[in-house]
Amino acid sequence: MESLSESTVNALALLFSGNAELWEIIGISFRVSFIAITVAVPPALMTAFALTYLHFPGRRLLISINSTLLSVPAVVVGLTLYILLSRQGPLGEWKLLFTQTAMVLGQIALSFPILAAMGHAALQGVDRRAWETARTLGAGPLRAFSTVIREARFGLMAALLAAFGRIIAEVGASMMLGGNILHYTRNIPTAIALETSKGEFSQGIALGIVLLVLAFTLNALLQNFQGRGHPVS
Amino acid sequence: MKDDILLTVRSVKKRFGRREVLREIELDLKSGHCLQLGGPNGAGKTTLLRILSGLERPDQGLIDCGDGRIAWKRIRRRLLEQTLYLHQQPYMFDGTVRYNLAYALPNRLSANEREERIKQAMDWAGLEPIRNTSAKELSGGERQRVSLARAWLRQPRMLMLDEPTANLDRESRRRTLNLLTSLKETGMSLVLASHDPLHLSTLIDRCLLLHEGRLVETEPFKIMPLSPSHLPSPMRFTA
Numbered sequence: 001m002e003s004l005s006e007s008t009v010n011a012l013a014l015l016f017s018g019n020a021e022l023w024e025i026i027g028i029s030f031r032v033s034f035i036a037i038t039v040a041v042p043p044a045l046m047t048a049f050a051l052t053y054l055h056f057p058g059r060r061l062l063i064s065i066n067s068t069l070l071s072v073p074a075v076v077v078g079l080t081l082y083i084l085l086s087r088q089g090p091l092g093e094w095k096l097l098f099t100q101t102a103m104v105l106g107q108i109a110l111s112f113p114i115l116a117a118m119g120h121a122a123l124q125g126v127d128r129r130a131w132e133t134a135r136t137l138g139a140g141p142l143r144a145f146s147t148v149i150r151e152a153r154f155g156l157m158a159a160l161l162a163a164f165g166r167i168i169a170e171v172g173a174s175m176m177l178g179g180n181i182l183h184y185t186r187n188i189p190t191a192i193a194l195e196t197s198k199g200e201f202s203q204g205i206a207l208g209i210v211l212l213v214l215a216f217t218l219n220a221l222l223q224n225f226q227g228r229g230h231p232v233s
Numbered sequence: 234m235k236d237d238i239l240l241t242v243r244s245v246k247k248r249f250g251r252r253e254v255l256r257e258i259e260l261d262l263k264s265g266h267c268l269q270l271g272g273p274n275g276a277g278k279t280t281l282l283r284i285l286s287g288l289e290r291p292d293q294g295l296i297d298c299g300d301g302r303i304a305w306k307r308i309r310r311r312l313l314e315q316t317l318y319l320h321q322q323p324y325m326f327d328g329t330v331r332y333n334l335a336y337a338l339p340n341r342l343s344a345n346e347r348e349e350r351i352k353q354a355m356d357w358a359g360l361e362p363i364r365n366t367s368a369k370e371l372s373g374g375e376r377q378r379v380s381l382a383r384a385w386l387r388q389p390r391m392l393m394l395d396e397p398t399a400n401l402d403r404e405s406r407r408r409t410l411n412l413l414t415s416l417k418e419t420g421m422s423l424v425l426a427s428h429d430p431l432h433l434s435t436l437i438d439r440c441l442l443l444h445e446g447r448l449v450e451t452e453p454f455k456i457m458p459l460s461p462s463h464l465p466s467p468m469r470f471t472a
Contacts, residue, residue: 129324
């Protein structure tokens with residue numbers, strides 16, 4: 001077994017030598033998570049908006065269900081989708097199990113509650129007069145909606161980063177739904193889990209460094225974005 | 234509906250839970266007129282203004298802005314097109330004063346036209362020195378002027394104002410009155426809820442009092458005598 005310092009040196013060498021396998025894993029991770037978050041954002045935003053601005057029967061129940069989903073472990077999401085997508089499952093005919101699409105579905109299921117709950121909180125933080133002022137100044141519902149989104153942009157950006165951070169680093173659902181197939185469904189967390197179980201830490205550390213750099217970059221971007229918040233012309 | 238009447242309100246009712254705020258509202262608003270709504274806190278002045286602006290739905294009654302008896306959805310659209318509601322504390326969007334003014338302009342204008350209109354509005358309301366200031370950081374008087382400049386840019390047929398001079402100092406009140414007078418001179422009708430309309434007396438054509446959910450005509454600027462119970466009790470000082 002390599003020492004920690006040897007593993008770290010090897011990890012950096014792997015990263016900077018442009019190791020094809022490593023960068024392929026990184027690419028798969030980003031592609032899957034990016035697609036998942038892109039698909040999840042619009043319905044999550046609409047849900048957050050509806051929970052904030054519309055009064056309909058079952059609204060409180062919906063908020064409670066969404067809050068509950070926030071704390072569901074990734075493996076449970078993976079298990080549920082596995083049952084649905086497995087050959088005997090109701091969606092078995094789609095033959096999606098152990099594909100990137102299945103991983104995307106799992107990550108959508110994981111990111112949606114975060115986006116909806118944090119989006120709801122962000123929109124609740126916007127003064128209700130924002131919507132009314134937009135409407136009374138002649139904005140149609142769509143423009144007023146985009147105005148409110150703009151007013152809540154810092155909170156919504158935080159929701160986006162939190163959701164992306166969760167799905168790119170989650171291992172349970174990706175392992176169960178993707179199957180950790182090399183060159184196809186192996187992503188950063190499943191690769192780290194595999195390499196660690198083999199006692200080979202170099203690649204795991206290299207991928208861990210990528211996740212750390214990613215977390216730092218996303219937070220730095222958010223800080224920079226918030227720092228430039230006022231004024232906007 | 235007569236030509237010079239912009240808005241007719243008949244038998245409008247509004248209830249919040251068990252509380253009936255508006256019972257039987259009857260109102261005709263003439264073009265270019267300024268109407269003052271009086272009444273104590275909680276009388277329903279804000280609710281009525283919001284209904285007339287299309288921001289609140291009445292429980293019953295007719296609101297006619299020239300289309301006769303139509304569904305609320307269409308009435309609301311018409312009201313949103315024709316009126317502009319100014320909150321007691323005007324909301325400023327996150328951005329500069331310029332951004333806030335630009336918001337009130339229709340999208341169909343060209344970039345040059347937009348800049349020209351914004352400049353005119355800035356000159357009209359005396360906002361040029363704070364053009365690039367964050368609107369969130371403005372004082373109450375400056376916010377009021379920005380919101381009136383937005384009204385000037387949008388040119389609605391009716392302007393609904395909720396306590397437009399509340400919490401303003403004398404100078405800000407004077408400037409607000411001047412801007413409102415200027416807006417009225419363009420032919421805009423104003424409905425304003427105000428506890429203290431004396432400093433707006435040159436503007437107001439008609440005074441109505443919201444009493445027990447109904448509008449009652451009152452004499453303009455009649456100062457109600459205070460009963461002894463309204464007077465503050467004498468203060469006692471002890472050494």
